[in-house]
Amino acid sequence: MEEILEILEKNNKISEEQIAVMLNKSVEEVRQAIKEYEEKNVIVGYNTLINWEKTNKEFVTALIEVKVTPQRGQGFDKVAERIYRYPEVKACYLMSGGFDLTVIVEGKTMKEVALFVAEKLSPLDSVLSTATHFVLKKYKDKGTIFEDDHVDDREAVVL
């Protein structure tokens, strides 16, 4: 039933009835499977991908590389939690390589993000250093190209 997840990941507006037809299952089976995925936190939420650049809402996104000292007995999880609990933090990943955490932060202005880093993130005991990179433009997110100029230029009838 994992194909349900693949379908929903691309388009969660699709109805249970349609998924049932697509997968040759009963509607009840599909409904049950989705419910179980939700209960087990396999499906953790339903988001909508928005190109905010086309709206009047002004905000900036930053990707912050954070080096931390892991805490005894709790590894990185505890310090990560301290960080991802902030509502400004939209995403937080533990990384391999040159730094430990990738933290995606959104704010209204660059100054607001800079203040968040200076006043909230950097002062945390476990945080050793940060490097902040601002996003200038999003071309593609969640597998979707924002300004896809592809047009269906096929002939109207092909036998």
Add this chain to the structure above:
Amino acid sequence: MNMSDMILPSVRNVPPSGIRKFFDLVNEMKDAISLSIGEPDFVTPWNVRESGIYSLEKGRTHYSPNAGFIELREEICRYQERKYGLKYSSKDEVIVTVGGSEGIDIALRALAGPGDEVIIPEPCFVAYKPCTVFAGATPVVINLSAENDFRLTPELLERAITDKTKVLILPFPNNPTGAVMTETDLRKIVDVLKDRDIVVISDEIYSELTYEGKHVSIASFSEMKEKTLVINGFSKAFAMTGWRLGYCCGHKDLIAAMYKIHQYAIMCSPTTAQYAGIEALRNSDEDVGEMVAEYNRRRRIMVDGYRKAGLECFEPLGAFYVFPCIKSTGLSSSEFSERLLMEEKVAVVPGTAFGECGEGFVRSCYASSMENIVEAMKRIQRFVKKYKK
């Protein structure tokens, strides 16, 4: 000089493909939902496109060997063995062609001439009959029926065979019906053919697009390997229609004969396409798998949609076509298609475009986005309700 008098009757008398008037209508209606396009809506996977671009950057803009680059022929042989268990020598049992279409043409020209009969099961792709006529041979049509799920049966085949029969065209998975021949179905056909001198041209261009069980080639029966020419290509499996790249595998004497025609008429397939083709065969399993999974979901939505509309619709297990029966609307295939286009702006192709026995059916292609298909099925349900007695 009256030029039209100069044209050979065999060419003059072949009608232009399909139903012209209806096609002109579709072409004019720009905002219609097209379920009438028999090619993938997917774009060629990026790694494949990139290989073509890279070959151009490197200045690989010259002719290739007539039979195609040896690297490509080797990949084709590996692919045929890996996918269908067919073993061919890359040296003399494979030829790279300009799409599967060229393969059909040069195979028929190499095999069939005046006095020879070519058996063509219809409904089918539109090129077999004209190519047979251009080659100077006589097409003998077998009418397949919905009762047999549009499969070729041994009885129908036996009835069509005469002492003039030279070639059988075996077009499965089928355009326009979506029918496939299972191993059991093929076994019965093999029993009819094994002791006869008839060459099978097995057009397997849709071989990657099957939805219940893998495609089986008639060439995988040991009795048939030597007698079968397998035609395949990149258009459908890798969404590469515009690259014009196909190939044929078969007995070395037949390939050598086709090679002669190809060499003088065509020279070689496009070089850029061949470089892209190598990449497609090597590294596209995942992309192809995703495309097939998506086609399968659309297929089920479309079949379900026609059935909910109250139309009989046999389950197509291959290609990307659904072939519903529209007889219960009281309309002919052409009337149905024209009115559906005018009244609901959905384009399907009348079954008669693929042979007379396509009357009473329309071809509906699901190589279109899910949103388009869902919307089209809503409109078709509304349309059928109006006409159905």
